Amino acid sequence: MVAQESDPVVDYKTLTVPVKSAVDKFDLLPAFLKVRGLVKEHIDSFNYFIDHGIHKIVEANKRLVCVHDPTLFLEYKRIYVGNPTVHVDLVEQKITPQMCRLSDRTYAAPIFVDVEFTKGNQPNKQIEQRQRMQIGQMPIMLRSSHCVLRGKDEAELAKLGECPLDPGGYFIAKGNEKVILIQEQLSKNRIIIDRDSKGRVSASVTSSTHETKSKTVFFMEKDKIYLQLNQFSKPVPIMIILKAMGIESDQEIVQMLGRDPRYGSLLLPSIQECYSEKIYTQKQALDYLDEKAGSTGAARARIRKEGEARKIIRDIFLANVPVSHGNFRPKCIYAAVMLRRMMDAILNSDTMDDKDYVGNKRLELSGQLMSLLFEDLFKTMNTHALEHVNSAYSKSNSAMLDFTSVLQRFSPITQGLERAISTGNWDLKRFKMHRKGVSQGLCRLSFIAALGHMTRISPQFEKTRKVSGPRALQPSQWGMLCPCDTPEGEACGLTKNLALMTHVTTDEEEGPIISVCQSLGVQDLASLSGEEIHSPTSFLVIFNGLILGKHKDPKRFANAMRKLRRKGKLGEFVSIFVNDQQRCVYVASDGGRVCRPLVIADEGVSRIKEHHMKELRDGVRCFNDFLRDGLIEYLDVNEENNAVISLYEHQDKDLNGEKNEVDRKSITHVEIEPFTILGVCAGLIPYPHHNQSPRNTYQCAMGKQAMGNIAYNQLFRADSLIYLLVYPQRPLLTTKSIELVGYDKLGAGQNATVAVMSYSGYDIEDAIVMNKSSLDRGFGRCITMKKYSVLKEKTDRIIRPQNEQNKQILDADGIAAPGEIIRNHDIYVNKQSPKNPRDSSALKDQVYVDSNAKYKGVEGETTVVDRVLLCSDTDDKLSIKCIIRHTRRPELSRINSREERKRSGMEKGGVGGMEEGGAKEQKGMEEE
Amino acid sequence: MSRRVPGVGVVGGAEDFLDAGGGVEDDALSPTVGDEQETEGVSYSGAYAAMGVDNSLQLDSFCKNFKVVVNKLSEDEMEFDMIGIDAALANAFRRILIAEVPTMAIEKVFFLDNTSVINDEVLAHRLGLIPLAVDPRLFDDLSENDVPNERNTLVFKLEVSCEKGGPRRTVKSDQLKWLPNGSELPMELRNPSGNQKGYTSFSCSQASLPELSKNPPRVKHGDIIISKLGPGQAIELEAHAVKGIGKTHAKWSPVSTAWYRMLPEVVLLKEVRNEDAEGLAAKCPTKVFDIEDMGKGEKRAVVVNPRACTLCRECIRGGGEDLVELRRVKDHFIFTIESAGALPPEVLFTEAVKILEGKCERVISELS
């Protein structure tokens, strides 16, 4: 009845209400962070390394064969990483990260291999198999796929002593938390057209394959084009290289560049030079190059090696372009494309590449760095085993002719990985990599400091460079890198931070993508003549820097590829970018690209509707469903160039009622939330758009200094220094980012009632007058906890104190009792060492001398022994850690301004006894 | 009018007096809001003698004019008007109330056990801030060399634990138990200084003292959360309260706060009629103005409740300056005392007066 009545009634009110256009997409963000976590890029890249990368490395180096006897061999069948364990008294024990932090261990899991091998001491060389042979320990990233914390809920994490808000993504080496910083680099295997330091136009490619790494540079000097390659003692005319690769006809070369006569005339001086050198054939060119091959010294010594040049051209010149069966054609085409782009740049300097453009950058993450490190160590281990077996064979020491025993006895992997992570030095001679400070101790001064540390990107350039280009804010950073969060001073603009929604890709399988491209109509270049390559009706298709072929209809090709990606048939992070200017379609699936999710809009209408959001809120839909259903996709910086992204859903009229200039039909994507262009630190600022921009930058650096809570497990940690607030509060005004990162659960700071009276008086900048009563009542009270460690050598002893001076706080076991007030000069571990450590026979009291640990504190401070931890370290020595706590209230005349502090730091340095304080303050400043 | 000028510090600089011409007294008493002289005083009473203004404090005129009117009085809070007094004196009372009227508060805490998340120092600090409902006048000060005895120390005990396997427990302030016989702890062996046996030496039980047995010492509010205990945690401690003043530490301050404000005076400079009147009345958020019917449909605004004025200046915003002037009566203070609980607010004020009296006497005796 009711329905009947209401049916004919048209509710005009609802009809005239303006269409509620904006779907609130904010809920997508927590959903996104739920599946991704705040530092997913670290974890993803490490997972990729453990699950795929490590197999590839072993696959590429799987067989070890004795040089003297091919039947004596070892072959790796499989490699896998187990669960984090530790060996205690020959027993394998499961470990948790918290155990490692407290007992100075490395959080690592065993690496196992399955092998097939023969033994030399057996006459018939039977093939033996061995499963689960351990070759070392792999440090495990927290919250990665092999970590015990994976997929645990809050209660389970609490049981393991872990903070649920901790993002993970770091390692624990010898008890210290270490982050491998994200490293910024120029793209590998891509042509970059630029001006070099001498102002010459140059085209360079940094090739990097599993086998070789090289840098190929073409440059133009005095109208002639040369190639520079380290393997040639001096620059080589480009025409000679092309001839050496088998293109003897000049006409073909010019055709490969394109029909435009301007290219021909630009190339003319180079052609002439080639003739003046009297080089007409491939043979002559190769001979000429043989002479130039080798380092400068070798060339001078006239050590000429036949075929050397051919080898260089095949393996090192443009190493990323493969040569199969001696077919140099792909390399020729690649070189021609490089030349053509170089000439374009000469004719029109707009086509020069921008090195600071984020699309030309790759971010190297912990996975890649660990992978390099592992590859190096794995190869070192194999070489060592081979050498060992070879020399044992020649000495006919048959007992030693066993690869497995050598591998097990000598494995640099555990040590090497641990050392690199704890020192941060990546010294890989094999890959010509010598980097320092790759890993850093995770900053635990505050929760935000730790988070901010995880999203930091360390710069590719030296900090000393006085250039402004790389420091400036790049428009292509939009949404990928935080525009506010960068340090002041020398690293300004070079050290950057990821934005909230950025994702960094990992490598993806290339084979399937290539075959998809081919089936979508990409023509292979092998079947085409030089002239046709640059025909004006087609675009080149370039996949990961390799020329795949050409396509007649680039728009259709790109759309088809994108459709496949949205359907999930292609990897979600594959990017398709049509470059009209270069007449190329760039397809990329390589790792290290930054990308971010965006809502797809069809002709300006967002694909996400209210019902989708309702399903999300009801929990029937998750972020990945949005991806799978083609509502959201990831765009990288390059593909963003093909998209028109609107901040909010398109409005036909703007706020003033004027017609919107942007055509709705042109819009292809809509942002999920505009504030995600900011990073974690900048996200804490309320109303950042009302601030002067450097203020936001300052706050990004200062937010990390706020004292408060560090983690839920802060009272059970044994860091060397922790600052905590006694009464931390959550801010009265929160931002969405604050809620997303959990800062409201781990507040830092207190809400203060502030009266501003700025007329006159107390007119010192950055000063406040505080109510003494509020300090009495606990405002700003803080706790510092310092760790004091004592190592008991095997020969040492810790004895029960007699009623002596300075030993009042010791327990019967000779170690300070928790809860005791500890004063200056008090002894907290009553340790004695033998006078002569080697003489352990007589254990009489006389042979021991005191070596007790004395507390050095400030006179008049009441410090308390908070906790005492006993554990055995890796060498089975007893390690005693006393955590000493001091509760402080804000004090009068703490000098807070930076200048003042610097000055006082220097002044204090002069006064005896205060030196320590001064040094510490300066150190503190460096950390900022 | 000039006789009402309270003396010691009259308001306003000399320029104001000159500018104001004939209206010296009026302006001196109620400067308009926005003038920056407010309570700024001239300390020499003869500063304006040349102008015929004698600012010296005359005892008889003060006695005649000084008035106290109590507006509100409850157990913890009092609001009263102090009329005919100088700002310097009113402020002296305020400061004495906050910092110099003594109370009892926990000063020393002896821990036997504390396994709660709150560590000893912080817990002791929290205990110190708990207001005790004890009349401090019954106790003596405990100076450095004094032995804690029944006349200067109050002892409380807190013994709580949370069962293993049970739910979490909240420790509230009413779990502090008064120990009338003093400390139950033996002196530590390590520290055998003197012949003292325990930490206090009470000659008799405090319960036998009539003032205390009538009104046994307790915490003022029983629902203050001291700490929370997880299963298996326990707190056992003894807390010793002594007499002290807020100057030493805010925990001894007998008031949450004490403050005053000057009585606002809202003056209509012109007659405000009809729409303007209604507009004015509507502007004021605290309803200071009312509309008076003048008959014949004519209305005008009148100031009915200047006391409610918060000086928010809403009425003079946007061209209201020529209609309304906001002033304050310089010798009329609306004084509020919020007691923390040791003594009722009116007693606190008389205590403050006594302390000021004592100070004055000290000065006089020093001088003579």
Ligand code: SF4
């Ligand atoms: S100042 Fe504010 S409260 Fe006072 S009369 Fe004007 S509007 Fe009303």
